[in-house]
Amino acid sequence: MHAIYVFADCLCVCVCVVALRRLGVKGVEIRKPEQLESVASLIIPGGESTTMAKLAEYHNLFPALREFVKMGKPVWGTCAGLIFLANKATGQKIGGQELVGGLDCTVHRNFFGSQIQSFEAELAVPELASTEGGPEVFRGVFIRAPAILDVGPEVEVLADYPVPSNKVLDSNSTVEAQEENPVSENKVIVAVRQKNLLATAFHPELTADTRWHSYFLKMSTETGEGASSSIVAVGAD
Numbered sequence: 001m002h003a004i005y006v007f008a009d010c011l012c013v014c015v016c017v018v019a020l021r022r023l024g025v026k027g028v029e030i031r032k033p034e035q036l037e038s039v040a041s042l043i044i045p046g047g048e049s050t051t052m053a054k055l056a057e058y059h060n061l062f063p064a065l066r067e068f069v070k071m072g073k074p075v076w077g078t079c080a081g082l083i084f085l086a087n088k089a090t091g092q093k094i095g096g097q098e099l100v101g102g103l104d105c106t107v108h109r110n111f112f113g114s115q116i117q118s119f120e121a122e123l124a125v126p127e128l129a130s131t132e133g134g135p136e137v138f139r140g141v142f143i144r145a146p147a148i149l150d151v152g153p154e155v156e157v158l159a160d161y162p163v164p165s166n167k168v169l170d171s172n173s174t175v176e177a178q179e180e181n182p183v184s185e186n187k188v189i190v191a192v193r194q195k196n197l198l199a200t201a202f203h204p205e206l207t208a209d210t211r212w213h214s215y216f217l218k219m220s221t222e223t224g225e226g227a228s229s230s231i232v233a234v235g236a237d
């Protein structure tokens with residue numbers, strides 16, 4: 001049996017646990033650094049990254065999370081979780097927030113706008129179709145969603161999405177970074193993998209399609225971490 005550990009207090013955690021349960025995996029919430037020692041892999045869910053950072057700081061979780069990533073254990077960040085994993089975040093207030101880092105990319109924190117600009121869209125994900133079967137298309141749920149503007153050489157792009165035609169980059173956005181976007185200057189990246197790290201700008205747990213969860217479980221098995229236990233999500237008291 002697998003376990004999930006969580007350190008975030010949001011609906012995303014609950015639905016993530018449910019998605020894993022559908023695949024026969026038990027999820028457990030992580031709130032304290034010492035809990036990470038007994039966990040083989042981790043899901044950092046969506047929510048609000050500033051609040052999550054404050055909670056992680058309060059619980060002194062950042063050093064343990066960074067160590068977890070460095071050890072090569074599988075970590076999946078969705079939405080705010082992706083922001084947590086990025087080496088660099090733009091589109092934030094001055095001063096920014098602490099990040100776990102490890103994922104060689106620049107993320108724009110609110111690239112697709114505010115809550116009312118949330119949307120659903122069909123994404124082409126060839127990797128998902130080839131490893132998990134089913135269609136190449138995955139329906140992404142984007143809520144106040146971030147986007148990845150550029151990636152380093154070790155990062156594999158799994159899905160991209162067209163930049164909305166009315167998109168005006170704000171002063172914090174790195175236009176240069178967007179021009180370096182390896183996919184196309186008219187597209188941003190919304191799903192990536194870098195060795196043990198998986199990141200999605202959207203919320204797979206909010207759909208009935210469990211293929212991203214299944215993909216992550218396989219990553220955990222590949223790295224030898226998933227055989228007897230554990231997956232994680234992040235939250236707070």
Ligand code: GLN
Nearest residue numbers: 046047048049079080144
């Ligand atoms: N853009 C949000 C943030 O900055 C993340 C939104 C989400 O996780 N749905 O935290």
